[in-house]
Amino acid sequence: MSEIVPPPAVPDSSSIEKASTWVQPLRNEIGRVLVGQAELVDRLLVALLTNGHVLLEGVPGLAKTLAVRTLSSALHADFKRIQFTPDLLPADVIGTMVYHPKEGSFTARLGPIFANLVLADEINRAPAKVQSALLEAMQERQVTIGENTYKLPDPFMVLATQNPIDQEGTYTLPEAQLDRFLFKVRVVYPTPAEERRVLDAMATSAPKLEVNQITKTEDIVASRTLVNAIYMDEKIRDYIVSIIQATRTPDAYAPHLKLLIRCGASPRGTINLALAAKAYAFLAGRNYVTPQDIKDLAPDILRHRILLSYEAEAEGVSSEDVIKQLLDKLPVP
Structure with a gap:
């Protein structure tokens, strides 16, 4: 994907870096x-x-x-x-x-x-x-x-x-x-x-597990405003939708997966993948989401949202296997 340039309304990188110092x-x-x-x-x-x-x-x-x-x-x-x-x-x-x-x-x-x-x-x-x-x-x-x-x-x-x-x-x-x-x-x-x-x-017999306070819950809550303002390019949004759609119509991307998926992810999966990607970018100190953010998070977002068929269970195919194959088939923006 070409370089992502967030619009002026998006918080600049220095604002994100300052807010994520914790x-x-x-x-x-x-x-x-x-x-x-x-x-x-x-x-x-x-x-x-x-x-x-x-x-x-x-x-x-x-x-x-x-x-x-x-x-x-x-x-x-x-x-x-x-x-x-x-x-x-x-x-x-x-x-x-x-x-x-x-x-x-x-x-x-x-x-x-x-x-x-x-x-x-x-x-x-x-x-x-x-x-x-x-x-x-x-x-x-x-x-x-x-x-x-x-x-x-x-x-x-x-x-x-x-x-x-x-x-x-x-x-x-x-x-x-x-x-x-x-x-x-x-x-x-x-x-x-x-x-x-x-x-x-x-x-x-007595391991030392003292933990120092680094930040406070108020900092987490305050950071959410910036997280919501993280830039997500239109192509990234389309990429998220295509991933979720692929779990529902896998035969359009990998015909052999049609028999392995009983039910695909709900729209809640679409929303959560987008929200999580913004927070993931914030943790990295960026003010924009990348395709790699989506690929990194997709397995943990979709693992419990894809219902496998009896054929998949009989063949020992896991939801991770299915997600990986779908991600490999989908074009990355």
Whole structure:
């Protein structure tokens, strides 16, 4: 693609660089505690900048909880962890009314969802009514307890985890609810070098995990105005639409994929890919989006939005395989 020249109305590069001075120090501070998860950290920052939520998929022990806790400490944000279990009730998540016999009155007891960062651990272990209560709060950013409605704090981000291996006693998240997550990130095992660093740092009965505050949540909220003003060329917009359209009509690009995709991405995928690309450019200190931004983010945006056919599952084809093939077939602007 030829050089992108943003119009005068777009904030200049120096404004973006000045507003994003907290980004690299924050990455460095988190990286000091969290080894080998730089991409995960960037996805979490993109979600914060776009008011999105993240679904983390990975086996236990890959530092998913540590990642969220470290990020909250570096931002001086309120953090809550909810362990989802089969006996969990919606009131355990959002809160409930408590009766006081002496006064003969009710007061609202707010649930753990009232935090900036909420870790919904093993979300697929709770029944559908609990999942729905959480996902409704994610969408509306407010909850109703009794007759009163309470707004959730800003920023507010839910990071839900699920184990791809252990499926016994789990409740699969419906596709409509999965679509509410900005990203579905696969957390992978560390490399040998990274695992050695983990060993050196953590092989003690009391590992030191102090995290310094680098910025504050107000800086995240303030940065959103600039993120929204990031320039996106018309050709980039068309490229995003063509990617989403390709998931619905794959036979127009790669005929053999028609039998592998049962359902393509919704328009929410189109919107989220554009929003995430702007935030991704902001983290890079740019005032414009590039085609590579789109290609980098597309797998995590689309992974949970493409439903594969039984033929694909039988052949061992993953959504990543399908997305990669579509991206390879589509012309890049």
